[in-house]
Amino acid sequence: MALIIGLLIPLLGTMLGAAFVFLMKDEMSPRLQKSLLGFASGVMVAASVWSLLIPAMEMEEAKGAWSVFPAAVGFLLGMGFLLLIDELTPHLHIGTDKPEGPRSHLSRTAMLALAVTIHNLPEGMAVGVVFAGAENGAAGLSLASALAVSIGIAIQNVPEGAIISMPMRAAGNSKWRSFVIGSLSGAVEPIGGLAVVLLASLMTPVLPYMLAFAAGAMFYVVVEELIPEASEGEHSNLSTIGFAIGFVLMMVLDVVMG
Numbered sequence: 001m002a003l004i005i006g007l008l009i010p011l012l013g014t015m016l017g018a019a020f021v022f023l024m025k026d027e028m029s030p031r032l033q034k035s036l037l038g039f040a041s042g043v044m045v046a047a048s049v050w051s052l053l054i055p056a057m058e059m060e061e062a063k064g065a066w067s068v069f070p071a072a073v074g075f076l077l078g079m080g081f082l083l084l085i086d087e088l089t090p091h092l093h094i095g096t097d098k099p100e101g102p103r104s105h106l107s108r109t110a111m112l113a114l115a116v117t118i119h120n121l122p123e124g125m126a127v128g129v130v131f132a133g134a135e136n137g138a139a140g141l142s143l144a145s146a147l148a149v150s151i152g153i154a155i156q157n158v159p160e161g162a163i164i165s166m167p168m169r170a171a172g173n174s175k176w177r178s179f180v181i182g183s184l185s186g187a188v189e190p191i192g193g194l195a196v197v198l199l200a201s202l203m204t205p206v207l208p209y210m211l212a213f214a215a216g217a218m219f220y221v222v223v224e225e226l227i228p229e230a231s232e233g234e235h236s237n238l239s240t241i242g243f244a245i246g247f248v249l250m251m252v253l254d255v256v257m258g
Contacts (some may be wrong), residue, residue, distance in 0.1 A: 003197065006131050007190040010123060011209035013154030014189075015051040017161025018182025021169045028166045032240055036159030038239030043156035044123070044218045044226070050254040051130055051149045052215035055141050056208040059133075070208035077209070078216025079080025080124065086224065089114050095240070115231060116164060117184040119225065122217030123153050124192030128211045132200030136207065148257035152250040157186055 020028075053071050060067035090104035090111055099111055130149045133141040165182025169175060198213075200207055230239030 002147075003131050003135070005062055006147055007124075007127060007193045007197075009150045010127060010153040010189045010193075011183075011186045012158050013157035014161040014186025015183040017158040017163075018165040018179045018185075020162040021165045021175045021178045021182070024166065028162065030148040030233070031235050033163060034235045034239040035242040036163060037226050037247035038242025040156040040159055040240075041222045041226040041230060042243035042248075043152050043250045044222050045243075046250035046254070047126060047149055047152050048215035048218045049234075050251055051145065051152075052126060052211045052218075055130075055133065055145075056211040056215075059208045071212040074209035074212025075216035075219070078122070078213040078218075079220045080201070080216075081213070082118070082217045082220035082224075085118055085121075086220075089118060117188050119160075119221050120186060120188045121156070121192050122214060122221055124189035125196050126214040126218055127153055127189065128193030128196030129200055129207070130213050132197045133207055133211060135197075136204050144257045145254060148253040151257075153189070154255050155249070156246060157189075161186065
């Protein structure tokens with residue numbers, strides 16, 4: 001039951017953010033969007049370091065200096081995996097008109113959905129692999145720390161849900177359609193998390209690599225997408241403040257609940 005709740009919490013965060021379309025009449029202001037992008041970046045970086053990379057090394061501490069090897073390899077593989085998906089999948093980021101990836105005849109909505117899937121997949125993987133580690137008694141991971149990761153991802157999913165649903169509303173979609181699209185953007189997370197849990201239960205020896213893999217995938221999203229969007233143009237200082245708040249919040253959650 002704890003596993004199911006943990007996997008669903010991030011989706012609830014996305015749905016809460018998507019519900020902003022019922023509360024806000026106008027398009028999200030650039031200042032608020034910059035702040036929220038920075039906040040999401042901070043949460044993801046802190047979760048990657050405190051909840052994924054450090055436990056990956058703690059699980060291998062008996063190997064001494066070589067304990068860093070699985071974390072390093074897994075991190076690079078995670079970055080490479082997201083880079084490959086980014087290159088091979090036609091997608092369109094919100095706020096831009098130029099599709100990325102190979103040319104296709106997909107609709108704008110379909111390419112937006114693929115972009116969101118690429119973005120959210122690492123977060124689902126992170127939640128799933130941390131719960132898998134906790135269930136397998138991995139060093140440095142407990143059910144409480146896994147729940148902290150789930151809550152942290154859910155908190156940063158609130159602004160993400162709003163950032164997705166509000167432009168949909170501004171583009172002329174109804175409030176309910178915008179809400180549904182924004183909510184469905186987070187559906188890949190529990191699915192990806194469950195898949196990782198099932199896989200990890202069969203591959204316990206490579207769990208440190210999987211933890212680092214999820215961290216690398218999340219770092220890719222932060223470096224490739226969130227930080228550039230948060231830093232371009234005016235009000236980039238707000239994204240920096242948001243990053244600091246998100247990082248500290250996730251760090252405190254991990255330490256207090258871990």
